[in-house]
Structure formats: C-alpha cells, structure tokens
Amino acid sequence: xxxxxxxxxxxxxxxxxxxxxxxxxxxxxxxxxxxxxxxxxxxxxxxxxxxxxxxxxxxxxxxxxxxxxxxxxxxxxxxxxxxxxxxxxxxxxxxxxxxxxxxxxxxxxxxxxxxxxxxxxxxxxxxxxxxxxxxxxxxxxxxxxxxxxxxxxxxxxxxxxxxxxxxxxxxxxxxxxxxxxxxxxxxxxxxxxxxxxxxxxxxxxxxxxxxxxxxxxxxxxxxxxxxxxxxxxxxxxxxxxxxxxxxxxxxxxxxxxxxxxxxxxxxxxxxxxxxxxxxxxxxxxxxxxxxxxxxxxxxxxxxxxxxxxx
Numbered sequence: 001x002x003x004x005x006x007x008x009x010x011x012x013x014x015x016x017x018x019x020x021x022x023x024x025x026x027x028x029x030x031x032x033x034x035x036x037x038x039x040x041x042x043x044x045x046x047x048x049x050x051x052x053x054x055x056x057x058x059x060x061x062x063x064x065x066x067x068x069x070x071x072x073x074x075x076x077x078x079x080x081x082x083x084x085x086x087x088x089x090x091x092x093x094x095x096x097x098x099x100x101x102x103x104x105x106x107x108x109x110x111x112x113x114x115x116x117x118x119x120x121x122x123x124x125x126x127x128x129x130x131x132x133x134x135x136x137x138x139x140x141x142x143x144x145x146x147x148x149x150x151x152x153x154x155x156x157x158x159x160x161x162x163x164x165x166x167x168x169x170x171x172x173x174x175x176x177x178x179x180x181x182x183x184x185x186x187x188x189x190x191x192x193x194x195x196x197x198x199x200x201x202x203x204x205x206x207x208x209x210x211x212x213x214x215x216x217x218x219x220x221x222x223x224x225x226x227x228x229x230x231x232x233x234x235x236x237x238x239x240x241x242x243x244x245x246x247x248x249x250x251x252x253x254x255x256x257x258x259x260x261x262x263x264x265x266x267x268x269x270x271x272x273x274x275x276x277x278x279x280x281x282x283x284x285x286x287x288x289x290x291x292x293x294x295x296x297x298x299x300x301x302x303x304x305x306x307x308x309x310x
Contacts, residue, residue: 001030001118002098002099002118002121002122003032003096003097003098003099004030004031004032004097004098004099004100004101004116004140005031005032005033005034005093005094005097005099005100005101006031006032006033006034006100006101006102006103007034007036007086007090007093007094007100007101007102008033008034008035008036008037008102008103008104008105009035009036009037009059009076009079009082010035010036010037010039010076010105011037011038011039011055011056011059011076012038012039012056012076013039014039014040014043014105015105015106016281016282016283017106017108017259017282017283017301018043018105019043019286019287020108020240020283020285020287020290020294020301021105021107021108022043022044022046022049022287023243023287023290024107024108024109024110024240024243024256025044025046025048025049025109026044026046026048026049027109027111027242027243028048028109028111028112028113028243029046029047029048030048030113031048031112031113032048032049032050032097033048033049033050033103034050034052034090034093035049035050035051035052036052036054036059036090037051037052037053037054038053038054038055038056041053050093052093056076059079060073062089063082063085063089066088066089067085067088067089067161069158069161070161070162071161071162072161072162072163072164073161074164077166078164078165078166080136080166080168080170081160081161081166081167081168081169081170082161083102083136083139083169083170083174084150084151084154084157084169084170084173084174084177085151086100086101086102087100087141087143087147087148087149087150087151088148088149088151091148094143094148097143098121098142098143099121099127099140099141099142099143100140100141100143101127101138101139101140101141102136102138102139102170103137103138103139104136104137104138104258104260106137106258106259106260106263107137107138107217107256107257107258107259108240108245108256108257108296109243109245109255109256110243110244110245110253110254110255110256111243111244111253112255112256114253115215115255116140116211120211123209124142124209124210124211125141125142125144125147125209125210126139126140126141126142126147126178126209126210126211126212127139127140127210127211127212128210128211128212128213129213129214129215129217129255129256130212130214130215131212131213131214132175132212132214132223133171133172133175133212134170134171134174134175134178134212135171136168136170136171137217137218137258137260138217138255138256139170139174150174150177150178151169151174151177153177154169154173154174154176154177155173155176155177157169157173160173178206178210179203179206179207179210180203184196184203215254215255215256216250216254217254217255217256217257217258218258218260218261219234219235219236219238219261220232220234220236220261220262220268220270220272221234221261221267221269222269222270226250227249227250230270231268231269231270231272232268232270232272235247235248235249235250236297236298237249237295237296237297238257238295238296238297239293239294239295239296239304240257240290240293240294240296241290241291241292241293241294241304242290242291242293245257257296259276259296261274262274262275262276262296262298263276263277263282264277265277275298275299276298276300279300281300282300282301283300283301284300284301284302284303285301285302285303286303289303289304292304
C-alpha cells in the first residue's frame with residue numbers, strides 16, 4: 001500500500017467544526033495528516049495525525065530560508081502560494097512517503113482510499129479532486145525529486161511569492177507546470193498555435209500520468225454539477241455518517257464535502273451570499289452525533305433527524 005502524507009500548515013484558531021474534521025481524518029487511518037501549527041494539539045491522539053509546533057512567523061522565516069529567496073507571506077491564507085514548494089520546505093516530514101500533498105480544514109472526508117486506490121496510485125504521479133486543474137483543497141504528488149521541485153517550473157513563481165495577495169499558483173501555476181510541454185510554452189510565447197498542435201502527442205503522454213478526476217466535492221460553483229446544475233442550484237443538503245459522505249440528490253458517496261461556499265461568498269460567482277457568513281454559530285452537532293449522522297446545509301451543521309437520509 002502506498003504511503004500518503006497530507007501537509008497542513010494552519011495558524012490561529014481551529015475552526016468550529018474541528019472535532020468533526022478530526023473524526024473524518026481518524027477514519028482514514030492508513031493516511032497520515034501532518035499539521036504545522038500553533039493551535040491546540042490535544043484535539044486528537046490518533047496515530048495517523050502528527051503535530052509539528054511552530055509559530056506563523058517562524059514558519060514563514062523557515063520557508064524563506066529553505067527557498068533562498070525573499071517571500072511576502074503576510075497572513076496564513078497566503079501560505080497556499082507556498083504549496084508548490086511543500087516538497088522542498090517539508091522534505092524532512094515527507095521522507096519515506098510515496099505521495100505527499102495538501103488539503104484544507106473546511107472539509108469532512110469520506111473514505112479517501114476508495115477513491116484513490118492502489119491501482120490508481122501506482123499508475124499516476126499527480127492526483128486532483130478537480131478535472132480541470134490541480135485542486136487547492138486536496139491534491140497529491142508522487143514523492144520524487146521531479147515533483148518536489150516542480151514549483152520551480154511555475155511561471156513567475158518568485159513574483160507570485162513576493163505579491164502579498166493570494167495568487168493561486170497552487171492551482172493554475174502547478175497545473176500548467178504539470179501539463180505543459182516545452183513546445184506548449186514555445187507555442188504560447190510565439191503565438192503560433194500550430195507548434196502546440198504538431199507536438200500534441202507529447203502533451204498527451206504527459207497527461208496520462210495525471211489523475212485529474214472531478215469528485216464533485218465543492219457545491220455552488222460555476223462548473224456544472226453531475227446533473228448539470230450551476231451555482232446555488234447545486235446540492236445544499238449533505239450528510240456525514242460514520243465516515244461516509246452523501247447528499248440528498250446524488251445516489252453515490254463522495255470523497256469529501258468542502259465547506260468553502262457555505263462559509264464564504266468569495267467564490268460564489270452568481271452573487272449570492274454564503275449562508276454561514278452571518279451566523280454566530282455554525283456547528284450544532286457533536287462528535288457523538290456522527291454514528292447517527294450529521295447534516296451539512298445552509299442552516300449549519302446539525303444532528304441528523306431520524307427521517308432524513310443518512
């Protein structure tokens with residue numbers, strides 16, 4: 001079985017749903033989660049969860065020292081732009097793992113291994129829960145020098161790390177670095193599309209090693225859902241029960257449910273407000289409710305009612 005490590009730098013205060021999040025990672029015991037954090041480390045004693053204590057300031061200074069260039073990381077969210085370099089920054093943590101990657105904490109996981117099987121892992125070098133790009137909220141890379149150093153191939157990466165605003169090179173920058181060949185870049189630079197077309201076979205061979213499969217984890221987006229729905233018409237009632245993620249609409253399990261557009265309006269491109277944004281309390285369910293099931297909806301996170309689907 002391939003060894004997998006997720007790297008999660010997180011500073012400040014754990015989210016309100018941390019107990020539920022911890023439950024979902026504890027139910028993936030063959031995958032390790034490494035938190036680099038200044039938060040409370042007593043939230044779990046699970047054998048697959050590791051805490052590496054650091055302040056935000058020390059983390060940024062250490063990353064700058066390892067990369068050997070000036071970086072401007074004014075807040076924890078900006079750390080997302082360091083993800084292309086996690087293989088370099090955290091080389092000591094990921095030693096001995098077959099794959100490493102990143103994920104977020106506004107998630108409840110299902111059974112990750114049922115989606116990323118040994119067969120899939122053995123034949124791919126990069127895995128994303130999005131079809132069109134390497135996902136910022138969950139991605140894996142093979143732990144080889146090529147992929148650990150892939151960030152250095154991201155276009156204008158030094159400029160991106162000096163920009164105090166979030167740029168998003170963990171998604172679009174890394175996607176281009178993974179997919180584009182020398183000929184693609186030359187074609188783009190010279191504005192000569194025939195070059196890209198002529199060498200398309202090289203790109204196809206490169207793409208075969210990428211497992212970019214849409215897992216439909218993040219509702220309320222411009223990308224069509226399984227049934228073709230868009231934005232706020234996408235599923236809004238989700239369930240988590242004993243490590244299984246489902247919803248009221250789709251007859252299937254999901255790799256995880258991502259809370260992003262429940263809690264923030266930033267990426268809701270239809271102009272609607274995130275339902276949790278103005279709520280003083282989001283979580284009304286406890287870890288003890290998970291055996292009977294919990295519901296994630298516009299109302300927040302609640303214990304599952306007996307009549308509801310689990």
